[in-house]
Amino acid sequence: MNFNVIIIGGGAAGISAALWCDELNLTSLLLEAQNELGGQLLRVYNAIKNHLGIEAESGRELRDRFLKQTENYNFTIRLEAKVSEVDSENKTVSLINGEKISATAIIIATGVRRRKLNVEGEEIFKDKGILESGKRDQHLVKNKNVLVVGGGDAAFENALILAETARKVTLVHRRKDFRARKEFIEKVQGNPKIDVLSETILTKIIGANRVEAAALKSLKTSRINVLPIDAILIRIGVEPNTEILRGKLDLDENGYVKINSRCETSVKGVFAVGDVANPISPTVSSAVGMGATAAKAIFAELNPQQSL
Numbered sequence: 001m002n003f004n005v006i007i008i009g010g011g012a013a014g015i016s017a018a019l020w021c022d023e024l025n026l027t028s029l030l031l032e033a034q035n036e037l038g039g040q041l042l043r044v045y046n047a048i049k050n051h052l053g054i055e056a057e058s059g060r061e062l063r064d065r066f067l068k069q070t071e072n073y074n075f076t077i078r079l080e081a082k083v084s085e086v087d088s089e090n091k092t093v094s095l096i097n098g099e100k101i102s103a104t105a106i107i108i109a110t111g112v113r114r115r116k117l118n119v120e121g122e123e124i125f126k127d128k129g130i131l132e133s134g135k136r137d138q139h140l141v142k143n144k145n146v147l148v149v150g151g152g153d154a155a156f157e158n159a160l161i162l163a164e165t166a167r168k169v170t171l172v173h174r175r176k177d178f179r180a181r182k183e184f185i186e187k188v189q190g191n192p193k194i195d196v197l198s199e200t201i202l203t204k205i206i207g208a209n210r211v212e213a214a215a216l217k218s219l220k221t222s223r224i225n226v227l228p229i230d231a232i233l234i235r236i237g238v239e240p241n242t243e244i245l246r247g248k249l250d251l252d253e254n255g256y257v258k259i260n261s262r263c264e265t266s267v268k269g270v271f272a273v274g275d276v277a278n279p280i281s282p283t284v285s286s287a288v289g290m291g292a293t294a295a296k297a298i299f300a301e302l303n304p305q306q307s308l
């Protein structure tokens with residue numbers, strides 16, 4: 001089957017782009033690497049109250065509402081369809097199984113992923129003491145010692161959530177200053193259960209079968225201290241899923257896709273929407289709005305005689 005548009009990534013931005021393509025009678029193929037649609041929403045365990053028109057108890061609930069709504073629309077979805085290569089000039093994508101698919105236009109909606117520390121133990125202790133979410137895993141750390149790594153809102157907010165049940169929370173950050181908002185910093189500093197260690201890095205996660213201790217290095221003294229802990233939460237920001245785009249279109253210095261106000265990239269006919277394009281507000285609202293913008297821009301290009 002030939003498609004007008006290939007959409008890479010099935011998070012909020014990609015789903016919205018697919019809905020809007022059908023609204024505009026553009027045929028589209030939505031390719032998602034995972035085995036279900038939703039992207040980051042599947043990792044949001046807190047309530048989402050700030051998306052206009054819908055309040056949801058979790059990201060998954062919001063995703064379910066998106067899917068229910070799209071039942072009335074016609075587009076093709078392929079799950080477990082990871083794109084390994086993008087030929088932006090020829091509007092052709094390759095999947096990891098070697099299959100190649102072409103269209104008239106491409107919309108990139110590959111989002112962002114959590115940044116990793118890349119320290120020893122980070123992979124092997126996944127689900128063995130390395131936490132996925134403060135909110136989701138709060139009950140697992142009852143009366144335990146927890147380490148939180150990071151200096152932004154996510155690290156501070158999660159330290160506060162975990163401190164509600166944990167015995168002790170130690171927050172480590174490599175810099176002297178924190179990026180988190182003042183309100184979170186003040187609450188953390190005033191919480192007797194939370195210790196803050198700045199200019200300190202986690203160098204190794206230690207344990208036999210699960211997390212038992214963390215090696216922490218002071219950047220001021222270079223001294224390494226082994227701290228006994230039961231669980232770790234790492235929140236050191238996100239990075240864009242743009243490896244497949246390197247050298248294919250313009251990226252900014254942090255690897256995000258550069259776009260104009262029509263969500264068009266440096267290559268004609270290739271668009272980028274949602275978090276991967278580094279919006280000022282990386283939110284569900286921006287993602288769905290950008291999905292609509294790209295679909296409308298493609299429609300306008302293909303139908304220059306019709307006004308929208």
Ligand SMILES: Cc1cc2nc3c(=O)[nH]c(=O)nc-3n(C[C@H](O)[C@H](O)[C@H](O)COP(=O)(O)OP(=O)(O)OC[C@H]3O[C@@H](n4cnc5c(N)ncnc54)[C@H](O)[C@@H]3O)c2cc1C
Pocket residue numbers: 008009010011012013014031032033034037038039040041043044045047048049050051081082083084109110111112113241244273274275276282283284285287
């Ligand atoms: C803990 C947390 C709380 C949040 N709270 C809120 C909130 O309260 N309100 C709000 O508005 N926003 C919130 N957000 C932000 C919001 O979830 C995101 O801005 C939004 O979901 C981004 O959607 P996206 O489609 O751009 O990207 P993503 O959701 O990242 O989706 C990208 C998709 O692309 C897929 N993909 C990547 N590479 C490939 C490839 N090569 N081939 C095929 N598929 C690929 C991924 O698997 C993923 O499914 C929160 C985020 C988090 C993590």
